[in-house]
Amino acid sequence: MRSVLQLRTPEVAGNNDQRSGLTSSTPHPDASRAEAPPKLRFKDPQIEMSHGAGGKASRRLVEGLFAPLLLSSDSSERLADAAHIEIGGAIVAFTTDSFVVHPLRFPGGSIGELAVNGTVNDLAVSGAKAHSMVVTFVLEEGLASSVLEAEVRAMADALKRAGVTMVGGDTKVVERGKADGMYITTAGIGSPIHGVHVDAKTVRPGDKVLLSGPIGDHGITILLARADLDFEANLNSDTRSVLPMIEAMAAHAAPGIRWMRDPTRGGLATSLNELARDCSLSIELNEEEIPMRDEVRGACELLGLDPLHIANEGQFLAIVSPEFADIALNAIQLTAGGEEARIIGQIRKEPANTVVVNTRYGGTRIVDMLVGDPLPRIC
Structure with a gap:
């Protein structure tokens, strides 16, 4: 999410300079009314590997400790x-x-x-x-x-x-x-990038969810590289720059781009749950439309992992207004590496703050952000 901050250079004040109210011997006039320290919501007794996995524990750490102490008191943005x-x-x-x-x-x-x-x-x-x-x-x-x-x-x-x-x-x-x-x-x-303004607050019901390519390649590749598993897979990390695809999309559909994210730690599920919460809307995904290699699907089924939680290092998600969605998708698909891009869902009004998946078998399920750390140290 874009955060626009105005940086001001502090002025140097002498003993009689009243521009800043600070002198070498005079206390600040507001010193007696110092702000109360922010109330922290981070109550975890110690740091665990899950705090770096990009899921719920990471969010507790950022929003409960880092943001209250590090963001300015007049800022409404999050880290x-x-x-x-x-x-x-x-x-x-x-x-x-x-x-x-x-x-x-x-x-x-x-x-x-x-x-x-x-x-x-x-x-x-x-x-x-x-x-x-x-x-x-x-x-x-x-x-x-x-x-x-x-x-x-x-x-x-x-x-x-x-x-x-x-x-x-x-x-x-x-x-x-x-x-x-x-x-x-x-x-x-x-x-x-000219014409692109990314902000979760601009997301509206009816907007489309675009994904640039197959999910899970990086996370499963790392898992197989470090684990002694009896599982053979011709799989490589998807690490790459996504900038060429985003520039191509922006050249044709910049006014329609609402929000973007690279779904690294915590995967698609965590990125989209964060968006759903930030925009107070619902995100509906169609499982059949989410591109995924058979090797990734097989490894996740074998190990009991949800592929929507697996990290990616060369894909991006975009929320695009409906009138620009097909134009944006076509631009990505015509860019090298974007051939498997898909529209995988849309934004709904209800149920708010929720990601819902229409499964391949005709049912629906709610997908939360990552809990725990099934695959730490991946990036």
Whole structure:
């Protein structure tokens, strides 16, 4: 969700300067009326793996602890992956992300490539095109230099494909056994895509739900790469930049784009439940229309997982007004990698704050956001 903030540069005041009311020896006039500390709703006794899985526990952490303390008291926005910030009259898009995937390399990608694609995608679904990034590597003592070189090369290749420049960074080394080899943190800046305004508050009944391609590839690939399972699958992570598809859609249907999200941790179910709550509407999905590979479906059935909760790293969801839905879908399908895009559902008025799925067998079921952490450390 886009958050537009006005940044103001604080003025430097001398002893007799009344512009800010602050001097070196005089207390602030409102010091005796300091704000009461915000009431926190985060009551979990300790941090668990589920707090990083993108589901209900993650939301409790963000909304119950981070948002009350870190958001300004006059802000009605919630903390999100990316924000559009006004600086000196110009709008700049900004995002940050950390990558702790295990294993570092997996079929179809690796942590270095994932770090670039994930940052580009967070900006893209906020309605912005990435231009520059900075990166921090947290390296574990004993990591083979050949492993590090491979990830830096993977990152360089992904940057080139995305047309993004790396402009700075930092490196830290921690003791052996403290970082699973390597953690990567990125921050990216970009500029808004012309005509696109992404806001859950603009979503209306009748709007269509678009999905750019098959779900679950990344999460199941990671699971199979790290688990000793008797399950063979010709499956690769879907990690990629979704920006080309979003730019193509925007070129033809920008006025109709209401909201976008890349359904990473927690999958489609969590992303759409967050939207349903933010817009106070219902989202109806048609299970038969949701593209999914047989390998993903089979693995989920074998392991008792809901594919709607499985992470993706190269797909995006979009809510588009009905008059632009077919135009937007056609634009995505004509873009390389978007051939399997589908309209998978629509927005309803009731039941509010709920995601409902029409199943392949003629019934309906309510799908909640992810509870627990069936697949932690995936991105």
